[in-house]
């Protein structure tokens with residue numbers, strides 16, 4: 001058979017195994033990383049249309065910061081912490097998308113409480129510590 005293709009498939013196999021070994025126990029990518037990546041790309045595109053000088057410098061620095069953050073998070077071995085970061089990010093997105101509710105944090109224990117919008121003044125009872133507080137929704 002073709003000797004060249006055998007050599008090539010062996011190399012790709014070795015690379016794949018090496019990459020797998022390298023990524024073992026590391027975090028990889030998630031929604032938060034994708035968002036930072038897209039943000040970095042947007043900043044990069046915006047910087048092309050800016051007049052040269054400090055605005056470009058700022059944008060380029062931010063683009064680099066985004067890339068470094070994504071690389072750091074992907075290769076991080078502290079998977080628990082990265083997972084929690086992603087969870088926090090997803091919760092934030094959920095809040096922004098949610099137009100039917102308002103979010104308040106309990107004045108006593110800081111637990112976030114979700115209440116329906118447009119009900120006027122209501123008394124809220126914290127589900128965690130039972131503290132009562134009045135808010136306008």
Ligand SMILES: [Zn+2]
Nearest residue numbers: 106109126129
């Ligand atoms: Zn509370």
